[in-house]
Amino acid sequence: MEIPFVVQPRPDTGVYNAKVGIWLFLASEVMLFGALFSSYILLRVGASPGSWPHGLLNIPIGTFNTAVLITSSVTVVLSWASLKMGNFGRYRVYQSITILCALGFLGIKSYEYREKFSHYEVWLNAPITVKHGDKEVPTDRLLGHIEYNGSHPFFWNTQRLAGSAEQKDPSGKVIKAAVAPVESFKLLPDPFHYTMTSKEMAHAKKEAAGHEHSEIEIKASDVKRLSAFVPAHSTYFAVYFTLTALHALHVLFGAVVIFYIWGPGAKMWKTDPDRYINRVEISGLFWHFVDLVWIFLFPVLYLL
Amino acid sequence: MSDHSHDISKHVRVYITVFVALLVGTVVTVGLNYMHFESVPLTIGIALFVAVIKASLVACYFMHLISERKMIYAILIFTAFFFVGLMFLTLWSMHDFPLHTVTH
Helix, strand or coil, X not given: CCCCCCCCCCXXXXXXXXXXXXXXXXXXXXXXXXXXXXXXXXXXXXXXXXXXXXXXXXXXXXXXXXXXXXXXXXXXXXXHHHHHCCCHHHHHHHHHHHHHHHHHHHHHHHHHHHHHHCXXXXXXXXXXXXXXXXXXXXXXXXXXXXXXXXXCCCCCEHHHHHCECCEECCCCCEEECCEXXXXXXXXXECCCCXXXXXXXXXXXXXXXXXXXCCCEEEEHHHEEEEEECCHHHCHHHHHHHXXXXXXXXXXXXXXXXHHHHHCHHHHHHHHCHHHHHHHHHHHXXXXXXXXXXXXXXXXXXXXX | CCCCHHHHHHHHHHHHHHHHHHHHHHHHHHHHHCCCCCCHHHHXXXXXXXXXXXXXXXXXXXXXXXXXXXXXXXXXXXXXXXXXXXXXXXXXXXXXXXXXXXXX
8 A cells, every 4th residue: 555645745734744743743742841841840839838859869970871862863864864875784883882772772761760779767756866968957757768787777667677477378478478577787877968058958968978877776666767869758759750750751762663674674675765764854853852852851850 | 865975085084083072071061060060040041051961962063963954853843842841740839839738
């Protein structure tokens, strides 16, 4: 079957059909991310003053990842330009850089996620005195890393401290082993808390740099709440994981499409080069949109 | 389809310039953030301002919106209208608490 207007512009729209298609799709994507952004604004503006976590993400790593994504965006457009000039070899080189950048971005993002899953906030029943920068302050909320039996646990929460009994199915087979309750654990506290202003936080981090922090032994009975930096920790992390995970899915999908056109789909360059160039352009438009979303996500989630 | 090779190589120079501008924009955003302005609206304003400029560069040059057909602009005008509506919807709702029910 002959599909019309895959190369020639359609007279009434002035462009080939796939271009109208991708822009309509991107318009719907704008509304999808727009809805999530506006929810973010609502939640952020409605949060009680001083309660919104900030300064918990790794800014140098986030900046580097931004540069990785920007690089991939320029290699996409350069690969398209190479094809336009008939240079298939250079197109392939540029797009392989794009794909490597996409994988690099996802790898770095996974590393960041992993860091969050083993970074904790502890709410205590009664305040204790800790060093925040150069000051000794009483506090009942601490951030930091946990050590238990020589390892750093992931995804712990208040329920995990209490342990759980073994679970059996009706035939009496154990389907979940018992988890022993935790009596106490070690906390390596951060020298700051996000309830500080960003200036105070920067000062506290600077004061603490180079000093060895002492671990605190914390009894489970003194803990009111324990949470890793997961969506359940706070509205902020719920928003952070929703937006960045949706964005990462877009990166993954875009990379798969670009890889398909680059590899198995490249036969079309021999049979129908104009249509092939259009495919590269369309996948590129999607890729630039993904970059564009990140340009807003980065300052909003990491810096503000 | 009508682009000639030498036009394209001119485009390539533009792409490289935009690429450098985007990297500079990223460094500027992060750099300003380390200055810790007292005013929160100023901090948010600057960050979003740089982001909007970067996004416009990507849309205009990488996505070729600077020289696109009317049809594409028509789609995007509708999108922009509803997007702005979506943003203001939440902002307006901020003032919609029933009187004397919220204390902060």
